[in-house]
Amino acid sequence: MxxxxxxxxxxxxxxxxxxxxxxxxxxACALAFAFTTVPVIAGEEKVQIATAPGVDQVRxxxxxxxxxxxxxxNSPFLDRKGWEAVITKMEKAFGAPIRAEDKxxxxxxxxxxxxxK
Amino acid sequence: MHRRNVLTAAAGFAATxxxxxxxxxxxxxxxxxxxxxxxxxxxxxxxxxxELIKRSFRPPNFETPIEYFRAAITPNxxxxxxxxxxxxxxxxxxxxxxxxxxxxxxxxxELNLVQLQREFEPVEIVAVCQxxxxxxxxxxPHVQGVAWGVGAMGNARWKGVRLRDVLKxxxxxxxxxxxxxxGADEPAMEGTPDYIKSIPLDRALDENTLIAWEMxxxxxxxxxGFPARIIVPxxxxxxxxxxxxxxxVRTKPQGGFWMIPAYRLPAGRFSGIDRFPSQENATNVPxxxxxxxxxxxxxxxxxxxxxxxxxxxxxxxxxxxSGIRTVQVSLDHGQSWSDAxxxxxxxxxxxxxxxxxxxxxxxGTQLVLVKATSQRGETQVSDLVPNPAGYHHNVIPRIAxxxx
Numbered sequence: 304m305x306x307x308x309x310x311x312x313x314x315x316x317x318x319x320x321x322x323x324x325x326x327x328x329x330x331a332c333a334l335a336f337a338f339t340t341v342p343v344i345a346g347e348e349k350v351q352i353a354t355a356p357g358v359d360q361v362r363x364x365x366x367x368x369x370x371x372x373x374x375x376x377n378s379p380f381l382d383r384k385g386w387e388a389v390i391t392k393m394e395k396a397f398g399a400p401i402r403a404e405d406k407x408x409x410x411x412x413x414x415x416x417x418x419x420k
Numbered sequence: 421m422h423r424r425n426v427l428t429a430a431a432g433f434a435a436t437x438x439x440x441x442x443x444x445x446x447x448x449x450x451x452x453x454x455x456x457x458x459x460x461x462x463x464x465x466x467x468x469x470x471e472l473i474k475r476s477f478r479p480p481n482f483e484t485p486i487e488y489f490r491a492a493i494t495p496n497x498x499x500x501x502x503x504x505x506x507x508x509x510x511x512x513x514x515x516x517x518x519x520x521x522x523x524x525x526x527x528x529x530e531l532n533l534v535q536l537q538r539e540f541e542p543v544e545i546v547a548v549c550q551x552x553x554x555x556x557x558x559x560x561p562h563v564q565g566v567a568w569g570v571g572a573m574g575n576a577r578w579k580g581v582r583l584r585d586v587l588k589x590x591x592x593x594x595x596x597x598x599x600x601x602x603g604a605d606e607p608a609m610e611g612t613p614d615y616i617k618s619i620p621l622d623r624a625l626d627e628n629t630l631i632a633w634e635m636x637x638x639x640x641x642x643x644x645g646f647p648a649r650i651i652v653p654x655x656x657x658x659x660x661x662x663x664x665x666x667x668x669v670r671t672k673p674q675g676g677f678w679m680i681p682a683y684r685l686p687a688g689r690f691s692g693i694d695r696f697p698s699q700e701n702a703t704n705v706p707x708x709x710x711x712x713x714x715x716x717x718x719x720x721x722x723x724x725x726x727x728x729x730x731x732x733x734x735x736x737x738x739x740x741x742s743g744i745r746t747v748q749v750s751l752d753h754g755q756s757w758s759d760a761x762x763x764x765x766x767x768x769x770x771x772x773x774x775x776x777x778x779x780x781x782x783x784g785t786q787l788v789l790v791k792a793t794s795q796r797g798e799t800q801v802s803d804l805v806p807n808p809a810g811y812h813h814n815v816i817p818r819i820a821x822x823x824x
Contacts, residue, residue, distance in 0.1 A: 346464045347477040368506060368608045370477040378456030380562040389564060396677055398611020417456065 344370075357412025360405040368399060378417035386413040447473055448486050449569050451721065453557040457567035466643055470497045475566050479503035480643065484571035489736055490717045492763065492771050493546070494574035496636050501643040502551050502572060502657065504615050504678070509604040509663055513639075513647045518586075518631070522600075522669035526591020533633065533647055540581035540589075545628055547653035547769035548575045548738045549660055552683055552707045556810030563810040570715055575738070575771040578651045580632030583667075584625040592621075592669055597698050599624035600668040601650050601661035617659050618674035619652060620696050628653045628741075628769070631664060653769035654709050654741025655694070656811075658683050673698045683707050686807055692798040694740065709740025712800060713814040714747055714774070714792040724822045727783050731821065733760065736771040737792035743768035745797075749776045750789040754802075754816075757791065768795070780823040788819040 350372045352358065365371060381389065387410055393399040401409070449458050457475075464474040464482070472482040482501040488494055513533050521528035531539075550573035557567030566572075587599070600618035607614060623629060630651040633640060640646040645662030652659040658678075673679075684704040685693070694708040714737040725731050737744045743765075748757035763773030780786045793799040800816045 344466065344477045344480050346462070346474070349462065350460075350477065368612065369479065372460045372474075372476050375456045375460035376454075376475060376557075376567045377562075377564050378454065380454050380456075381564060385564065396681075397607075397613070398609050400609070400611070 350375075353412075353416040355412055355416045357408040357415075360402075360408040361412050364399070364401045364405055364409060365393075368393075368397065374413065374417055380419055381413075381417070382419045383410065383414040386410060386418060389413070448720065449473070450555075450558045452560055453567060453569060454562045457557045466501060468497065468641055469499075469501070469643060470495075472498065472500065473569065473571065475568065479506045480508070481566045481568075482643075483569055484574055486570060486715070486717055488574075489571070489715055489771075490734070492575060492736065492766060492773050493636060494576060496576070496638055496641050496644070499549075499574040499576065499635075499641070499644055500551070500572050502566075503605060505605045505612065506608040507606040508642075509606075510642060511604055511647060511663060516647045516665075518648065518664055518667060520586060520590040520667040520669070522667075523671045524593040524596035525587075525669040526593060529586070529590040531586070531589075536581060536586070536631065536648065537633065540585045542579060542581060543630065544577055544579045545630065545651070545653055545769060546575065546577045546766040547628075547651060548573060548710065548771055549651075549657045550574075550710050550738075552656040552658050552811050553809065555813035558813055559804065559806075559810045563808060565810055573657075575736075575766075576635045577637070578630060578632040579634035579637075580630035580648070580651060582627060583629045583631055583650070584627070586631060586667070587624065587669065590669065592625075593671075595671045596621050596669050597672065598670045598674055600666075600670055600674040601659075601664060602666040602668070603645070603649070603661045604663035604665050613677040615661070615678050616674060616676050617661055617678055618668075618670065618699075619655070619659050620698060623652065623655070656707055656710055658707065679706065680704075682809075684809065685811060689805055689807060690812060692740075692794075692796070707811050710738065711812050711814045712739035712744075712792050712794040712798045713737065714790055714800065714817075716788075716790050716817060716819060718775075719788065719819055719821060721819050722822065723819075724824055725780060725786075727780050727823050730777050730779050732775055732777045733788055733790060734773070734775040735790070736773055738769075738771050739792070739794035739796075739798065741769050742795040742798075744772040745793045745795045747772075747774040747776075747790065747792045749778075750791070751778060751786065753787060754789055760790075780821065783823050786821040786823050788821060789816055790819075791816050 347370050352371045462474040463471040465471045475481040480501050484500045488498045519530050554568050554572035598618040602616045632651045633648045648664050649662045696706045699706045716735040718732045718734040737747045747760045750757045760774040760776035791800050800814045804815050
């Protein structure tokens with residue numbers, strides 16, 4: 304099961320304690336078998352995405368690798384098929400471990416809240 | 421250059437400042453961008469940087485606001501920031517090393533920063549660093565990716581050593597084909613491909629291709645590749661690998677996501693592009709050099725001016741390394757063109773400033789077109805050349821002034 308924790312001092316092979324201390328905040332994405340930490344750039348907390356069904360699955364699966372402003376920035380011009388292609392690219396090209404049971408919710412969210420009208 | 425006029429124009433620009441396209445904060449953004457891109461842009465400062473246009477926080481993608489392009493050299497603390505990968509090192513210069521090796525290298529070499537700076541001839545070059553996707557956000561129809569406006573670029577005086585001198589230290593075997601670079605930035609996920617880019621051997625041996633540690637007389641900012649990065653003047657920034665750690669002299673084409681399918685152009689669609697034969701296939705080719713382009717910084721679409729009063733059309737022009745031959749302005753929908761006086765020549769890889777002044781003689785809409793032509797005869801295009809990744813937007817701007 305995945306848990307998302309925002310806090311200080313998480314460590315991983317990719318993020319040293321020094322980096323954690325420097326950035327002051329580390330977003331820890333606790334995966335089933337490994338911990339990955341990502342340094343947060345100050346200001347990222349300002350990104351507010353639409354509250355709609357599926358937003359929890361979006362946060363859970365997307366935020367480990369990128370801030371959620373990527374979604375807003377690419378809207379609203381992708382249709383459902385376009386967003387599906389984005390999800391596929393994240394999985395196939397970038398190795399995103401998106402949970403199979405979350406995929407429909409993520410796609411519905413993107414197509415509804417950020418899709419081409 | 422007419423500095424006084426540039427400053428006057430700058431003041432005028434600010435005075436009109438209900439910039440029609442400012443959405444989030446006071447940011448000028450091109451009107452053809454998607455609503456989501458306009459609305460999610462913020463003015464934000466990374467540590468050590470001035471406020472830039474935030475496109476994405478993580479990986480950090482920050483664009484230089486247009487006002488900085490009123491100078492020929494872009495300040496280090498206003499220089500754009502572009503990353504693909506979320507884990508960005510904060511390397512100490514003292515512990516940094518670059519390794520040179522590979523199947524086509526003679527003897528592997530490892531160098532620290534002091535060795536790099538002392539054991540090879542230092543050289544300086546002024547060169548434009550432009551993201552391949554600069555202006556992607558202006559593509560119509562819109563394409564997916566970082567929605568850059570006009571500021572995913574900058575011009576700096578880079579200091580470093582020639583890559584070829586460093587390669588010579590290791591020795592380059594006759595079967596060398598490409599030279600690939602890796603930097604210290606890493607993906608957040610194990611499954612995400614590391615950012616590795618290669619260039620053809622002839623480009624690696626070109627006297628202008630550098631390993632640079634200095635930018636405008638100061639060490640590279642952390643966000644621009646500290647302590648050392650590759651400089652490939654004329655070619656887009658995808659090849660200018662930051663936080664350089666590994667140089668791989670290869671006998672085979674470099675693979676990986678960032679070489680193919682990323683950073684590709686449809687085969688045969690663009691003219692005036694440098695070849696990269698070992699990476700080409702029947703359907704697509706890698707992006708290579710920048711295409712001739714210009715940016716008008718003194719006026720903007722919808723701006724109000726006065727009949728009988730001088731209007732300055734000023735900005736910068738650049739190309740992929742042949743240099744700028746002319747920048748021309750048309751006030752009659754492209755029927756006739758007048759040469760704009762050019763500013764100081766800082767070298768063929770640099771921004772070249774231009775400034776043209778005219779007096780609109782009647783009220784109404786005055787259309788201003790601007791077109792740069794390179795020394796090798798390439799010119800800006802009238803219509804966007806569509807391509808899936810949103811590269812090479814060098815369309816002649818049509819700026820409508822409201823003459824009162």
